[in-house]
Amino acid sequence: MPSLVDMIAKDPVRPLVLLDCVDLIEAQVKQKGFVIKSAYATIKAIKKRFIPEVVDSMLDEWLGKIQPHYEKWLAQKTSTFSDYMIARGEDVAEDLLSVTDGRAERSSHTTAKKMYGRMRDGAKRNVVEAIPALGKMIEKHLAAAPAPAPQKPAATV
Secondary structure (H helix, E strand, C coil): CCCHHHHHCCCCCHHHHHHHHHHHHHHHHHCCCHHHHHHHHHHHHHCCCHHHHHHHHHHHHHHHHHHHHHHHHHHHCCCCHHHHHHHCHHHHHHHHHHHHHHHHHHCCCHHHHHHHHHHHHHHHHHHHHHHHHHHHHHHHHHHHCCCCCCCCCCCCC
16 A cells, blocks of 8 residues: 555645645644744744745655554545544644654754743644644545556566
């Protein structure tokens, strides 16, 4: 079975997924309070491509964390993938945040590490809130993804 990375994080689909991820982040930020909105605006003002670049650099890892959920869903298919993810929102959020946790841990920027640590609990709530839109976005791209190439049978000797 092809992985989520193989299906939706490779060209020609990847740029569309990246755009949708950035749109999803921006839609979530619009629903937040002044502090998050102003921090996001500041980041964009300092470096316009920062958010798309971060999403691009982390997309494969995030999809890798979603992969086990996708495989469990495929085995059951009693609901949509989005509904499956929503029902497991806390776990999915922890899995996704484990990617940023790792990045923060490896960072040499002490101040950034401390800020991330203070914001981590709020980040989890924000990720849980974004899971319905994330699930729908993944479903949309899976439906539009090119069919995987048939595997060649193993050569016999």
